[in-house]
Structure formats: structure tokens, C-alpha cells
Amino acid sequence: MNLRCVIAMAIAGLCVTLPVGAASHAADPTWGAAWYSPPFPPTSNLIYNDVRVFSHQTVRQVVRLEASGNRVRLRLTNEMGLSSVKFGAVHIAMSSPNGVTEEKTDKKVLFGGKPDGEIKLGEALVSDPVEFKVKAHQLVAVSVYYPGRLSPSGHLVSLRLSKPGDHSAETVMPFVDINRAPSILSGIDVESPEPRSVLVAFGDSITEGACSTPGWNKSWPQQLAVRLLKSRLGASWTIINAGISGNRLLYEGAGQKALDRFDRDVLSIAGLRSVVLLEGINDIGAGSTVDSDTGPRTVDDIIGAYKQLIDRTHARGIKIYGGTLTPYAGAVYFSAQGEAVRTAVNAWIKTSSAFDGVIDFDAATRDPEMPSHLIGAYQCGDNLHPNDAGYAAMADAVDLDLVTGSKSKKAR
Numbered sequence: 001m002n003l004r005c006v007i008a009m010a011i012a013g014l015c016v017t018l019p020v021g022a023a024s025h026a027a028d029p030t031w032g033a034a035w036y037s038p039p040f041p042p043t044s045n046l047i048y049n050d051v052r053v054f055s056h057q058t059v060r061q062v063v064r065l066e067a068s069g070n071r072v073r074l075r076l077t078n079e080m081g082l083s084s085v086k087f088g089a090v091h092i093a094m095s096s097p098n099g100v101t102e103e104k105t106d107k108k109v110l111f112g113g114k115p116d117g118e119i120k121l122g123e124a125l126v127s128d129p130v131e132f133k134v135k136a137h138q139l140v141a142v143s144v145y146y147p148g149r150l151s152p153s154g155h156l157v158s159l160r161l162s163k164p165g166d167h168s169a170e171t172v173m174p175f176v177d178i179n180r181a182p183s184i185l186s187g188i189d190v191e192s193p194e195p196r197s198v199l200v201a202f203g204d205s206i207t208e209g210a211c212s213t214p215g216w217n218k219s220w221p222q223q224l225a226v227r228l229l230k231s232r233l234g235a236s237w238t239i240i241n242a243g244i245s246g247n248r249l250l251y252e253g254a255g256q257k258a259l260d261r262f263d264r265d266v267l268s269i270a271g272l273r274s275v276v277l278l279e280g281i282n283d284i285g286a287g288s289t290v291d292s293d294t295g296p297r298t299v300d301d302i303i304g305a306y307k308q309l310i311d312r313t314h315a316r317g318i319k320i321y322g323g324t325l326t327p328y329a330g331a332v333y334f335s336a337q338g339e340a341v342r343t344a345v346n347a348w349i350k351t352s353s354a355f356d357g358v359i360d361f362d363a364a365t366r367d368p369e370m371p372s373h374l375i376g377a378y379q380c381g382d383n384l385h386p387n388d389a390g391y392a393a394m395a396d397a398v399d400l401d402l403v404t405g406s407k408s409k410k411a412r
Helices: 220-230 258-267 281-285 299-315 336-351 361-365 388-396
Strands: 006-011 014-019 031-036 054-064 069-077 085-087 089-094 117-119 124-126 130-134 139-150 155-164 177-183 185-191 197-203 237-243 272-278 319-323 370-374
Touching: 031 069, 031 197, 031 237, 054 177, 054 185, 069 089, 085 139, 089 130, 117 124, 139 185, 197 220, 197 258, 220 237, 220 388, 258 272, 258 299, 272 299, 281 299, 281 336, 299 319, 299 336, 361 388
Parallel strands: 006 124, 197 237, 197 272, 272 319
Antiparallel strands: 006 014, 031 185, 054 139, 054 155, 069 124, 069 130, 069 185, 085 117, 089 139, 155 177
């Protein structure tokens, strides 16, 4: 994507533009991220139940907000699309997990004072503020009506698709099919009475939560958010998941490479105060030869990418914490050479002091009898991805005092 593309933003009913990577409403500390989904380019890879074209219909997405607030604003993306995207209506409402909304909570979302709009190619659109009181970890449904036929670009997620027509305000959408499809919804911010600090979990499928139970919010960042909410720090911190399954540090895989998407998907998040980085296993495992443009990366390659992300984060005055890479012996792309790289990278993460702190996800999930393997009860069967219990162990491995700045690196 061209880094010169702009974000169209609706503030107080007036549309202004900011370069991609610019902090959203940085001057107003009472706005903070409550949910985020990294923008995603079109992909030709299809699996069962994939839908890529919407035609005169409404799509509904259920998400869990990670922060409390009195007003919300939505971020819609077309940053990686192939053409402009027109929408006819957008609604937000409290929801059950199955997408049935609470009628009295339904609110129409406006963009520059209008209920419909167009997102130009290479841009994102932020809504006007909506009066919508929400508590942390409540489910909301965002419904978007597409009046024409189009194939939008967005993160592939589980969406509910209606029969033809605008059903965005209806509590139960008619003839709903649940499909994996692109969503143009890429963020929800909330306005809180007091400023909140945001921790962004940045990584690949192990951060996004692949293999966790669908709809149960069991990724490690989401389970960490539950821990955080129950702690003495819960009233002032929010955790945002910016993982992309298949993502890589140095080369395009699923979505933009981490080095290209980091400014938008991390440094531009409203309220950002700290980052947890867990990425690199796909760089180590993917491909077949070291000489290949997209093949496995060396220890120096991985560390070099980490250093770039660390420098860019520190330049903003933000703390960044390194997560050790979890075991993957038995995975489809495992190799002895790759395991040696993973071990060396983990040693650097733990001993270099380059990060502001270390979270030892490897120690939390490895089999003590076979350290290159995940604990059997912690993985979903592919020897790469944790299951709900494995993600819980990862969430438990995070020192809340460390990542929220209550404990210095020297005090660990």
C-alpha cells in the first residue's frame, strides 16, 4: 500500500485528512481504542464458507469492546482495497454472541453528519462520535448495509449476512448466513471520563488467537484483558489485539509485513502506552531455502527487524516488551535449522536488554521433557498454535506490573 494514502476523519461533523500513521485524536486523551482489527488486502485464497462479494445486503459483526465509555466512534477501512467502497447505513447496538441486538440500544452512525458515505481507495473513514454508553467486555454488533454490489477489502472474519435489503437497524436480521468474509470495520474508540492507557499486542496468528474457540474471546490478549480488568490496574488500562494470522516481520505473507504495518496498527492507536511484540516464527518457518526471497530468515534478520520496531517505538516515548517465540516442533514447516534460529532469537530477547522487558511465552508453553514442543494439553493439534488453555498459560505469563510500567526493567 502507498504510504502516502490519507485517512479521512470526521471530527465534530467536519471531515479532515491526516497521513496514515498519524495519531488519531492525539490531542484528546479521553479517547482511547476499545477494539481494533488490522486492515487487510484482498486475497485469492478461498476456504469453505468464504464470501468475498456483497450485493444489496447487510452484514453484521459482533465484537467485544475492551474499555468502558460514554461515546464511541467507528473506523472503516479501504486502505488496501481495489476500488472505492460505498455504504448505505451503519448501526451499532448491544448484542448477544449470536448477533441478536438490543433494540433500545441501537444507534445510527453518522459520517460528517450523513448516514451513508463512500470510502475512497487508499483511505479510512472515522465516524462522528455516537452517544453510546458501554462497559468493558460488553459485546456490540456493528451492521453495515451495502446498497450496491462490491467486493470490499478487510480483515477476514466471521460475519452474518442478510437477505437483500437494509436490515442494519433490525434486532434479528432475516435469512442470516454466517460466513468468513472481509470486514471494513477496523476500529472502535471510546470516550471515557478519565484517560485510559492502551497496551497493543502485536504479532501473528498466535496473537490473533488462531485455534482458540470461535466466539469465546480466548486469545492470549483477550484472556490477559480479563486478568487486567480484575486487577487494581483494570480501571485505567485497555488491551488491543493487533495480530494477523500468517503475518511475517520481513516479507509479505498474510497482510503487510510487520515493518510496514507497525506505524498504523500500533503507533497510531489512540491511547497507546505500551506494546508486546510476539512475531517471527513465520519468518523462521516459511519457505524452503535461505536464499529465497521469502524463505527462512537468519538470526540476524529477525533481530534486525526487532531493533527497527524497538527504535520506532522508543522514538515515540512508548515502552515495548519482547515475547519469546513459542515451540513449534512437529509443525508443518518445522526444521532443525529453524529450531536453532528460534532458540538463538529467544536467547537474544532474554539477554540483550534491547526490549523494556521480556515475557517468556516459550517457558510458559514448552514441554519440559521436549523443550522444542508445545505441551500437549496446550496445543490444538497442529503443533504450532495453542488452544484455549495454552493461550491462558500465555496470558498468565505476563507480569501486569511490568507491561503497565509499575515495575521497572531493573526490578524484574
